[in-house]
Amino acid sequence: MNKYEFNSRRRELMDMIGKGSIAILPTAPQRIRNRDALYPYRADSDFYYLTGFPEPEAVAVLIPERTQGEYLLFCRERNPEKETWDGRRAGLEGACEVYGADDAFPITDLDDILPGLLENCQRIYYPMGVYADFDSQVVGWINQLRERSRAGVHAPSALVSLDHLLHDMRLYKSDAELDLMRRAAEISVNAHKRAMQTCRAGMYEYQLEAEILYEFNRGGSRSPAYASIVGGGENGCILHYVENNCVLKDGDLVLIDAGAEFEHYAADITRTFPVNGRFSPAQKQVYEIVLAAQAAAIATICPNTHWNEPHEAAVRVLTAGLRDIGLLSGNLESLISEESYKRFYMHRTGHWLGMDVHDVGDYKIEAEWRLLEPGMVMTVEPGLYIPASQDIDSCWWNIGIRIEDDVLVTAEGCEVLTAAMPKTVADIEQLMAGE
């Protein structure tokens, strides 16, 4: 992503909040995994979206029309000794020269400098309630100004959540963002293909996960966008199964939900396939229902469709399919309106996708579902999960299937960013047979 894009995002936000406002954004803290071991560092998405600055311990400040500079970055100073231990830092100079800040200050001076910047501002925009320490820091700065009220200092009178403005910007992806999302999708497709090609009965789920992670890293992704789900047999019916520690059995399906993060953008793909490379008749029947539901959902996606239409389309096909195979009985409209399908389909059909796998952006505008517009990216991920149960014919037991693709809304309709990933029964069986 080039630095002009970050600059134009800051400009757009500053134009929206206007003179008299200040926006303050901290990045995410480093998190301890255990004792001296840290989790791999990942910047806060909102912060990174506006700055492109990848280091921890940083706060961005935007003050529209401030003559001495509108964009200030607080960050770590250069320190040769610390850098020898913990890695390179941009320092104050890098913050300005590489990351485009008008001025940069040591993060250790934040409490000294920030109250002065708040003087004469009427409104503070910040990510309210995201980082508890930061929330109390903001209140502390305001109280410092209030204590000086008899000296004529005005504390800002409004605290405003940044979410609404910033998250609406993030919902519409630019061409540069879509380039990165296409790369994340391509890497993820290669990983899922590799998993299909290497899967054998007797492997552990984590060994299949290793094939996915290998391909992510090899392709230039430095991290999965979320914990990969590799669930064989009944584990495929656990929606957020991440233990991935069971043996894959001949005759079972395996469900893999895994997506690469590429330069802070996520892909999110699910495929379900037979461990031994051939779908059984029952598996195939259920698979075809889910596949048809996904096709029906994707077919609704175009500008001016409302957010819930793909879900409604998927639910209709899934419910009809469940009735066709005898897992539900009764009138189709009643089964839908009474939500009888929820026993086998208990989640929604998608979510926004972007820097965060469950990306930001409102799904409703006041009481109405949002209308889709070009540039929005969403997942389409219907599924059916059939547990072992006395009232269900055992031929369906432990069939858990989800099929998930990433879809961009375009002016003409939509584009499936993950279309290169096989998903018909024939294409999957062919790939697994090495043909």
Ligand code: GLY
């Ligand atoms: N992988 C998370 C989801 O599909 O929503």
Ligand code: MN
């Ligand atoms: Mn998803």
Ligand code: MN
């Ligand atoms: Mn997923």
